[in-house]
Amino acid sequence: MPDSSDTPLDALDFVAFDTETTGCTAASGRMVEIGAVRFRSDGVELDRFQCLINPLRTIPWAVTRIHGITDAMVRDCPSESDVLPRFLRFLGDPATTVLMAHNAAFDLSFVGAALGRCGIEPPEHDVIDTVRLSRRRAPELPSHSLRSLVRCFGIGSTTDHRGLSDSIDLMRIYLRLIARPPAIETVGELFQFARPSRMKSYLEQSLRRSSRPTLSRGWWRASSLTDDSLPRRERWDRRNAVPQSPPENSSGADDSCEDTVPTESSRIVAQQITALIAAGKSISLVYDGGRNAGQRRNVTPVKLVTVTEVAYLFAYCHLDRKQKQFRLDRIREIVCE
Structure with missing residues (x-):
């Protein structure tokens, strides 16, 4: 977590990430891909992460039609237990890195369930939900889905619905949102629009919600x-x-x-x-x-x-x-x- 609310955004790294899955609930589904991009608030891209995951189960055809990931594509890919440690290393230092996801509860529920199955302790990063940020910074928009925001902001994007391409779109949307007048310049200002949660507690809450009626x-x-x-x-x-x-x-x-x-x-x-x-x-x-x-x-x-x-x-x-x-x-x- 950043040391102070007065910390300028330029002093931090940000990681936008996205998961592709076999279904809509972490209780029964599995991840088939994680994508992420590390960047600074001035728009400089620092690194990328993309990895297919073998879910050890069949991917339903209806889901494959959305993200394009087939059983054949993941058959020889590493399992979640191999991919997660690499992903956590990519996230970097919680003191200098803020995470973001669009509809964060969905992605974090899958990540949390996988961490639990692998016996890996969740990291301490702050995470913001960019749906909440978009609703606060652009309330006039009719929809705050990722695809709608890509169209509204005129962001040049591929038509792929994949982990890395969606993460890059999310990075660009975030940069547009914080640049809107009055521009967001400090961590405190950002967290006023998108209240952060610790990734560890977010994961625990998401898992509790997904496991109960x-x-x-x-x-x-x-x-x-x-x-x-x-x-x-x-x-x-x-x-x-x-x-x-x-x-x-x-x-x-x-x-x-x-x-x-x-x-x-x-x-x-x-x-x-x-x-x-x-x-x-x-x-x-x-x-x-x-x-x-x-x-x-x-x-x-x-x-x-x-x-x-x-x-x-x-x-x-x-x-x-x-x-x-x-x-x-x-x-x-x-x-x-």
């Missing part, structure tokens, strides 16, 4: 659908439901929760959304339900859940400016931003 409003029990749960029909059963019915005033795109067996089309939609959540992407969809039925809307997906055998996408709707729920079998069209 998610409760919301007390009436449903959420269970994130992973790539392993999608293809088999019997996975869509009542074990993820509770006997209570949702309250009448529950907000959402659709309030009905009648017993319905998920259709093949909803399974395909679930596969697509699972991959997009894993990639941290926002989506545009057309939904047959609610007040704005048939109207295209941009949403930021949060999780997939089942309620009495009905599959839902929980997402922040930018059209209605609130979190809503969308039945998968009523989503007519999905377009990745």
